[in-house]
Amino acid sequence: MAKRNNGRKDPMIALIVTMVVLVVLAVGVWVAGSMLRDYRADVLETEQNAVEEYNNGLWADYEAERADYMAQISTNQGNQSWPTPAAEGWDVLDLTTYPLEAPGTVTISRTDAMFGGLLLVNEWHSRPADFDESAMVSISTYSREAGLESFWQDASCKLHPAAIDAMIAMLTDAKALGYDHYVVKKGYNFRTYAEQEELFNKELEDQRDSRPNLSETELVARAKKNVNYPGTSEFNSGLSFCLYLYEREEGEAKQYYKDTPFYDTPDGQWLLENAWKYGFVFRFPTAGYPTADTADKAYKTGMNMSLNCYRYVGKGHAAVMNHLNLCLEEYIEYLMDHPHIAVFENGVKRYEITYQYVGDDAATFTVDVNRLTNNYTMTLDNMGGVITVYEY
Numbered sequence: 001m002a003k004r005n006n007g008r009k010d011p012m013i014a015l016i017v018t019m020v021v022l023v024v025l026a027v028g029v030w031v032a033g034s035m036l037r038d039y040r041a042d043v044l045e046t047e048q049n050a051v052e053e054y055n056n057g058l059w060a061d062y063e064a065e066r067a068d069y070m071a072q073i074s075t076n077q078g079n080q081s082w083p084t085p086a087a088e089g090w091d092v093l094d095l096t097t098y099p100l101e102a103p104g105t106v107t108i109s110r111t112d113a114m115f116g117g118l119l120l121v122n123e124w125h126s127r128p129a130d131f132d133e134s135a136m137v138s139i140s141t142y143s144r145e146a147g148l149e150s151f152w153q154d155a156s157c158k159l160h161p162a163a164i165d166a167m168i169a170m171l172t173d174a175k176a177l178g179y180d181h182y183v184v185k186k187g188y189n190f191r192t193y194a195e196q197e198e199l200f201n202k203e204l205e206d207q208r209d210s211r212p213n214l215s216e217t218e219l220v221a222r223a224k225k226n227v228n229y230p231g232t233s234e235f236n237s238g239l240s241f242c243l244y245l246y247e248r249e250e251g252e253a254k255q256y257y258k259d260t261p262f263y264d265t266p267d268g269q270w271l272l273e274n275a276w277k278y279g280f281v282f283r284f285p286t287a288g289y290p291t292a293d294t295a296d297k298a299y300k301t302g303m304n305m306s307l308n309c310y311r312y313v314g315k316g317h318a319a320v321m322n323h324l325n326l327c328l329e330e331y332i333e334y335l336m337d338h339p340h341i342a343v344f345e346n347g348v349k350r351y352e353i354t355y356q357y358v359g360d361d362a363a364t365f366t367v368d369v370n371r372l373t374n375n376y377t378m379t380l381d382n383m384g385g386v387i388t389v390y391e392y
Contacts, residue, residue, distance in 0.1 A: 116379020
């Protein structure tokens with residue numbers, strides 16, 4: 001006889017049913033979640049595309065405005081609110097009360113700005129203690145490559161590369177015009193501190209021998225009149241040199257400036273008129289030298305000797321110094337009083353120059369800059385300031 005179930009369900013069947021229900025629910029949840037994720041992804045992508053399109057529009061507007069602004073600058077060469085420069089010739093505008101057009105900042109090191117051109121070295125300002133003499137290189141290597149083999153006296157003549165590059169450009173152009181009698185005289189270019197010390201000590205010994213009754217203080221003072229104290233000679237800067245002239249006689253170089261004044265020769269006249277275009281200035285103007293109408297600047301430079309000494313300062317600075325007839329000391333003082341200037345040629349902006357005091361203690365410092373251009377050079381002045389010149 002068969003047994004009856006009495007209405008009870010098989011536990012295995014109940015378990016299978018329960019598992020099936022759970023699987024169906026899980027699949028449903030997964031499908032719903034997947035659909036939700038896809039929806040959210042679609043919404044996010046739509047929002048991202050909208051934001052990207054919006055940003056692209058802003059960037060396009062910015063580029064258009066910037067292009068329009070730069071076009072105005074190219075046309076007017078300056079901020080619309082600046083004073084109007086002279087239409088002809090060189091003109092320097094005082095922008096002391098005007099901010100930089102696109103202000104920003106950069107951090108630079110003293111090392112990077114050491115040889116920008118305006119490092120002041122004279123009787124009252126000794127060369128900085130962190131001056132790197134190893135940065136100087138032989139002029140002869142550069143001159144041979146430029147086809148100017150004869151313009152240096154011997155391989156001991158050295159300068160900083162920035163000064164040599166500018167010198168090579170200047171003398172190459174001079175040679176093309178037929179002015180090729182220049183020579184850098186030995187001893188009248190870069191001197192190490194030790195070399196200057198040796199020269200000074202020799203002069204001091206000569207003073208002791210000839211004036212044994214004077215005190216040491218008096219002897220040092222007399223020696224300083226003839227030879228710069230170590231570290232205070234312009235030739236310790238690595239940016240200055242003296243040029244002389246020579247002519248060939250039987251295979252030897254004979255200097256003829258002794259018989260013919262340097263600036264009475266075509267070579268000398270060309271140099272005096274054009275050196276500033278290459279970033280050089282006549283370093284020590286004295287009464288009646290290099291020309292009869294030269295005003296005496298010895299009270300500023302501390303040097304009253306008639307030296308054909310030229311100093312590399314960079315094209316922008318040389319243009320201002322030439323236009324305003326300033327020696328190096330006067331120019332730095334001018335920038336302290338006029339910390340923001342613009343330089344124009346025939347109404348076109350050529351340079352913008354700023355001065356900022358940063359001190360002499362920090363190895364690095366933050367400098368304000370105009371972000372409209374990256375074409376700028378910074379230089380220490382050895383008086384706590386850093387000067388930035390923008391070239392346009």
